Amino acid sequence: MEQITEIFYPAGGDHLHASLLLLLARALGDISKEQAVFAEVIEMTYFAHTLHNSVKASDSTADSSLGVLLSNKAMILGGDFMIGNASIECCRIGRVELVQLLSFIIMNISKGYCADITQGEVRSVVKQHCDILYYRTANLFANGCQGIALLGKADQRAAFDFGYHFGMAFGLCAELKELFDGKVTMTSFPLLFASQKHPKLLQGGEAEEKVRALILESQGLNWTRKLVLRHIEAALSVLSRLPQAEGVDGLRTVTLRLLSSLHIS
């Protein structure tokens, strides 16, 4: 457990989930103790989810840097341990709605990883992939932001929308990063957009290098970049609905940092 903690909580780490939630709390007024604890709960839940997501297909394979350092047993039990701690902290806030919200978040993450994409026309596959991206990534930001607004007696819909659009942009940037790193995932937006021109891409079986070349040739990269920019614009537009406070500037800055993932010069 100590080793896991050292890996995930180095001094000065960015703690993106907690940072975003704390800035939102500040954008709604002063940060209350309950909001700070809830931001911590969401960070711990993300930590648990990252551990579970790094479980290796077998003991001899490691898909992530974490998988090299830790055994599957450590990642599964460590993730469960952190979810337990997050739940205890959440209960300490004393609001049953937040406990329900946390359960909802955890349920959504599981849904996102259990879902399989059913092959069909491009629009249908894109829709399914949108759902998966929401459940796996945007869900934690969106519902986390909603919890902060609930505690701050503020507009929960606006908070959810900001977290949702930020989370979708963040998830899309992660897919772009994989592409820039030379990795091609069968269900990613760059590939799905490219499949409009090359429908065979959806069937799989092509060599990774060829798939990457087809994505770049058919503008799958630019389509994805534009979708990221739309979500960033939407997130920024929600900020104008929040009370003007120090946190709004911080939220805008953290959102604009996503632009660097687009690799546009």
Next chain:
Amino acid sequence: MHSYFHFGKEVDETMLPFADTALSDSPDTLESDTLSKYHALERLPRLDPSSLLQPYLQHITTQVHKIVPST
């Protein structure tokens, strides 16, 4: 099951217009549109929030370190 939280169920309506619009983007103007959107956003002012966040994030690190040895 009664749920206080139902926004997740509305995601389809919120989300699909984005993906739909993206699918109908013209490939001819895609690159220039993307660049102009990007540069417009890139020009917006930024303010580093780290000094505001630092005490809270330090607290999270301390909390997690406090939890772990208690096992």
